[in-house]
Amino acid sequence: MINLLNILKLQSKKHIYGQQKGEVLTKNQRLRQFIGLFFATMITMLAIKVFDRTIEIIFFYFVISSFVCFFLYAIIKMKKSQLKSKINEERYRVTLTYISEVLFDNVLEADITKDMLFGKKTLALTDLLGIPRNSSYSATIDAISRKRIRKDFSEEYRRVLSIENIMKKFENGEKTMEYECIERLDGVNYVWIRINICIFRSEITNTVRIISYVKNIQKQKKEMEKLMEEANIDRLTGLYNKASTREMIEKFLRQNTNATYAVMMLDIDNFKKINDNFGHVFGDEVIAKMAKRLKSLFKTTDIVGRIGGDEFLVFMPYVPDITIVQARATEILRSFESFIIDDVENYNVSFSIGIFMGHGGNNFNELYHYADLALYQAKKNGKNQFYFYEL
Known part of the structure; x- marks a missing residue:
């Protein structure tokens, strides 16, 4: 502002004394110049004051608007937080109500x-x-x-x-x-x-x-698989128990209505004498070792189970002809011609085998009955042999 006044004073001097050396203005000219200088100074001061006021107003509105924006931001953030809290509360309530184990991964x-x-x-x-x-x-x-x-x-x-x-x-x-x-x-x-x-x-x-x-x-x-396996397995022999043997055979018959198969029912000959002469503990050992060898003579796709004290049942699926079954039965009999227990004594143990061959259309009870009849005939014929049941 001081610089502006100095400029105006210099300008007034120029007008009072003229642009040329020695030139003198009249009183009216001086008065007009003075009045012009006065109004110019007042207008300048007013403009500066208005400008300062405008700056103050702008600054004031800036502060107010900043405060309003911050306030609105705080409200929006609080609303979002409340919504998130409601969602989390709803999620927790739902999971706690309907799921026994509340998990927070995956x-x-x-x-x-x-x-x-x-x-x-x-x-x-x-x-x-x-x-x-x-x-x-x-x-x-x-x-x-x-x-x-x-x-x-x-x-x-x-x-x-x-x-x-x-x-x-x-x-x-x-x-x-x-x-x-x-x-x-x-x-x-x-x-x-x-x-x-x-x-x-x-x-x-x-x-x-x-x-x-x-x-x-x-x-x-x-x-669970271990428990189910234990429930399906005979503890003494490691073979399938009677219930699981029946279940697997019935499942095969349901799913393969036209397949050929063979059923063998095996019974240890003279097993009662073994129990009477050497005791039940020794008898259990005989059963366990005979079962182990019996299982080794069949494929993994065959079903080998223990269905009674000294009785076993073997189911051979997809057997094309009788010669395969005859060969397998003969192999069983020969395998037990010399059977050693405790690696010391050579006991004369053997199997009698009843066999039935089927081609769909039968249920488990029928297969069991036919194989049992064949087993009875094998024992009647002298034991240590196999016999086929024919319809």
Whole structure:
């Protein structure tokens, strides 16, 4: 402002004394110049004051708008936090209600109505599997079935987790689903997994949603298989017990209505004398060792079971003709001509064998009955031999 006044003073001097040396202005000219200088100074000061006021107003509005923006941001963030809290609360309530084991890994959350994924853990899972984040729920399930699920389970996996199946379950009032399949860890290793799915209508979005949790159940499956095997196996001999032998034969007959097969019923000759002379402990040892040798004479596809104290049943599937069965029965008899127990004594033990050959159309009771009749005839004929039952 001082510089501006100095400039105006210099200009006034020029007007008062003139541009040429020695030139003098009249009183009226001086008065006009003075008045002009006065108004110029006042206008300049007013402009500066207005400018300062404008700066103050702009600064004031800037502060106010910043405060308003910060306040609105805080409100929006709080609303989002409240919504997230409600979603988490809803998720926890649903899982706690319908799933006994609440897991927080391998989570997949989806809005079935909108066919879309949501949730940070879901995005982490899709990133892990190499699936684009913007994929729909249907596309994600299809990708998982191709990339992670073993081939023989993939089609069923897609069907069970399809939108149509989930909506059908929900409409029928079902709140949970459970599905077990085998997942591929890499090119060689696979594990059993259990997928627990909660189905619910969200109170927030009013849409049908799911929360699914995947659990590795490989250990439980192995333990279950071991228990089932123990339940199906005769402890003394390691062969199938009577119940499992019957079950496997019946399954074969149901699935192969036109197949040929042979049934052998074997009984240890004079076993009562062994028990009477040497005791039941020794008798059990004889049964166990004879069973071991008997099993070694058959293929892994044959069913070899212990059906009674000293009785065994062998089922040979897909036998083309009788000569194969005759050769196998002869091999059994020869194998026990010299049978050593305890690696010391040479006991005279042998089998009597009843055989029935069938070609579909029979049930287990019929096979058992025909083989038993043939066994009776083999014992009647002198033991240590085989006999075929003919219809």
